[in-house]
Amino acid sequence: MTGRRFHPNPGHVLAATAFLLPTVATAAPKGVAPLLAVATLAALVLGGYRDLPRLEPLRMLATLVILLGVVGLASALWSVVPEHSLSVGLRFLAIGAGGMVLLSVARGIGERERETLQRTLIWGFALALVALAIAGIVQRVGLFRVSSTEEIAHWTERFNRFDRAATTIAFALWPMLLALAERGHPRLARLVAIATLLAVFSLNSQAAMLSLLVSFTIWPLAWWLPRATAGAVGAGLIALVAILPSLNLSMPFIARVHELAPWLKVTAIHRLAIWHFAIDRITERPLLGWGLDASRALPHGSDVIVAPGLGELQQALKTWMPLHPHNAALQWRLELGLPGAILASLIVLWPLWRVGTSQSLPRFHQASAIALVGGALVIAFLSYGTWQEWWMSELWILVALMAAQTKTGPLAAEG
Numbered sequence: 001m002t003g004r005r006f007h008p009n010p011g012h013v014l015a016a017t018a019f020l021l022p023t024v025a026t027a028a029p030k031g032v033a034p035l036l037a038v039a040t041l042a043a044l045v046l047g048g049y050r051d052l053p054r055l056e057p058l059r060m061l062a063t064l065v066i067l068l069g070v071v072g073l074a075s076a077l078w079s080v081v082p083e084h085s086l087s088v089g090l091r092f093l094a095i096g097a098g099g100m101v102l103l104s105v106a107r108g109i110g111e112r113e114r115e116t117l118q119r120t121l122i123w124g125f126a127l128a129l130v131a132l133a134i135a136g137i138v139q140r141v142g143l144f145r146v147s148s149t150e151e152i153a154h155w156t157e158r159f160n161r162f163d164r165a166a167t168t169i170a171f172a173l174w175p176m177l178l179a180l181a182e183r184g185h186p187r188l189a190r191l192v193a194i195a196t197l198l199a200v201f202s203l204n205s206q207a208a209m210l211s212l213l214v215s216f217t218i219w220p221l222a223w224w225l226p227r228a229t230a231g232a233v234g235a236g237l238i239a240l241v242a243i244l245p246s247l248n249l250s251m252p253f254i255a256r257v258h259e260l261a262p263w264l265k266v267t268a269i270h271r272l273a274i275w276h277f278a279i280d281r282i283t284e285r286p287l288l289g290w291g292l293d294a295s296r297a298l299p300h301g302s303d304v305i306v307a308p309g310l311g312e313l314q315q316a317l318k319t320w321m322p323l324h325p326h327n328a329a330l331q332w333r334l335e336l337g338l339p340g341a342i343l344a345s346l347i348v349l350w351p352l353w354r355v356g357t358s359q360s361l362p363r364f365h366q367a368s369a370i371a372l373v374g375g376a377l378v379i380a381f382l383s384y385g386t387w388q389e390w391w392m393s394e395l396w397i398l399v400a401l402m403a404a405q406t407k408t409g410p411l412a413a414e415g
Helices: 010-027 029-045 048-077 082-108 111-145 149-158 160-182 186-201 206-224 226-246 251-260 266-284 311-316 328-356 363-380 389-403
Strands: none
Touching: 010 029, 010 048, 010 082, 010 111, 010 160, 010 389, 029 048, 029 082, 029 160, 029 389, 048 082, 048 328, 082 389, 111 160, 111 186, 160 186, 160 206, 160 363, 160 389, 186 206, 206 226, 206 363, 226 266, 226 328, 226 363, 251 266, 266 328, 328 363, 363 389
């Protein structure tokens, strides 16, 4: 009697992606974009194209992504780096298409494949978490043994490469907790959440720490009041997109902040200087912006920061615009003007509202999805460039993993 043969299908591709995401993010963070590309192609080859009609309830999301890509491509006409803007626009649309393919697979995944995905996600997350915990312990031991400022800076720089990994673990925690809850391990889920918090805190990633803390704060609120919490997160996003570009963030004000809060890291003061420069450039082209991903080429952006009142801090601030503003709201307005900022905001707001108002999603799913969005917004408004390929790819993969945790998916249409 022969055993049952294994027939790979798109659901298995998503399960393999779930296992690899935390590991790839830890070992080679920029490999997340190729991971999405390979997963998309493999899913289509194994028949994932049959699941594409399942995207019908998500046509609004797909439309918004396409419109934002079109605005990005059109911005090449007035961009200060037209060829680069065109290239980034095409990559944005390609990554969005790959993400939608994985979402369609997630919405069509079978029960057996879902169980496989949950197991692989748990094991992949556990391996990455152990690796990060070891890295954090090694870092602490190394810092304890060094004696000079130069040695401390050297050790800190060595572990900066785990910043993206810490961010990924902070995000991947939520689909992983869903997997544990679905498999009947709520106590283990709580222990893993605590272990994740400790592992992230042991590394040199303050943004990832803040992201986790915000997510943990949002989760219980979203459990009790999902609609109100989703609305509050969405309102916060709208307020930041509307208010940040109009702030009077002058250099004397930033110098005063440094004087009143000397404990703030140099990177935090540098962020404020970058935002000051970005706001000034937004006022010069408020309607259409400077072009997709053109922040790296803005006039005087590569100039070394010179401003009164900064004292010794002056030498550590470097340039006005190192590649991007480290703030999604400012980057949307700076590069794509009002149309881009509105479309980008809607891409976040639409699924957030669908999850918060869902009548069919279990409360645990709603709370976890809203917490993930809140944590991701923290990182988006403090750290990475909006159009970085690994960043966009990771978000799409995480959305697919969340959608795969339920039969209808958290973005399903009601009724």
